[in-house]
Amino acid sequence: KNEVEQSPQNLTAQEGEFITINCSYSVGISALHWLQQHPGGGIVSLFMLSSGKKKHGRLIATINIQEKHSSLHITASHPRDSAVYICAGGMDSNYQLIWGAGTKLIIKP
Amino acid sequence: DAGVIQSPRHEVTEMGQEVTLRCKPISGHNSLFWYRQTMMRGLELLIYFNNNVPIDDSGMPEDRFSAKMPNASFSTLKIQPSEPRDSAVYFCASSLFSGGSTDTQYFGPGTRLTVL
Numbered sequence: 001k002n003e004v005e006q007s008p009q010n011l012t013a014q015e016g017e018f019i020t021i022n023c024s025y026s027v028g029i030s031a032l033h034w035l036q037q038h039p040g041g042g043i044v045s046l047f048m049l050s051s052g053k054k055k056h057g058r059l060i061a062t063i064n065i066q067e068k069h070s071s072l073h074i075t076a077s078h079p080r081d082s083a084v085y086i087c088a089g090g091m092d093s094n095y096q097l098i099w100g101a102g103t104k105l106i107i108k109p
Numbered sequence: 110d111a112g113v114i115q116s117p118r119h120e121v122t123e124m125g126q127e128v129t130l131r132c133k134p135i136s137g138h139n140s141l142f143w144y145r146q147t148m149m150r151g152l153e154l155l156i157y158f159n160n161n162v163p164i165d166d167s168g169m170p171e172d173r174f175s176a177k178m179p180n181a182s183f184s185t186l187k188i189q190p191s192e193p194r195d196s197a198v199y200f201c202a203s204s205l206f207s208g209g210s211t212d213t214q215y216f217g218p219g220t221r222l223t224v225l
Contacts (some may be wrong), residue, residue: 029210031210033213043219044216090210092210095207095212
């Protein structure tokens with residue numbers, strides 16, 4: 001069964017802290033997407049990874065193909081980073097994404 | 110580019126009424142997805158179109174739901190008759206190619222539907 005599991009489910013941290021959100025996935029998933037959803041807001045794609053590491057501003061995403069694990073890091077976290085972060089797995093030649101349950105992140109000032 | 114456009118942003122209706130949600134995908138994108146998001150079930154794929162053709166509608170809950178894509182720039186999701194359990198946020202997303210594993214999906218702002 002193709003699965004994507006995220007942890008933690010909820011995360012509260014102080015402004016400035018380094019944040020890590022984890023995503024584990026099963027065999028068959030060849031690319032991993034990270035998305036962000038602000039409260040009451042739309043969904044924005046942050047990264048798509050099939051290998052290595054990507055960086056955009058204070059956000060860094062890594063993937064370890066052998067361990068079937070991906071992480072999303074936020075450096076120097078800020079209250080505006082408060083959102084739900086979702087990872088989703090994609091399979092070759094398949095339009096369906098396998099969605100993780102999401103991590104609700106709250107950054108306190 | 111304006112991104113994926115959805116209308117209305119909010120819809121409140123009474124049980125039994127017909128509801129039509131609209132989506133304009135990003136110009137040039139070949140794939141269009143309709144999703145439903147609820148607290149209990151998260152994001153669920155309802156239907157997927159490629160080049161205006163419905164490829165997979167297995168996620169459509171029941172016959173009360175229907176979706177069309179008459180051309181590359183417009184799609185509708187209709188619920189008739191609506192029920193309170195249909196209350197959710199409905200998202201439309203588009204992607205450039207066939208929606209494969211490496212294809213980024215661009216989401217619209219969503220339509221928040223409340224059925225009383």
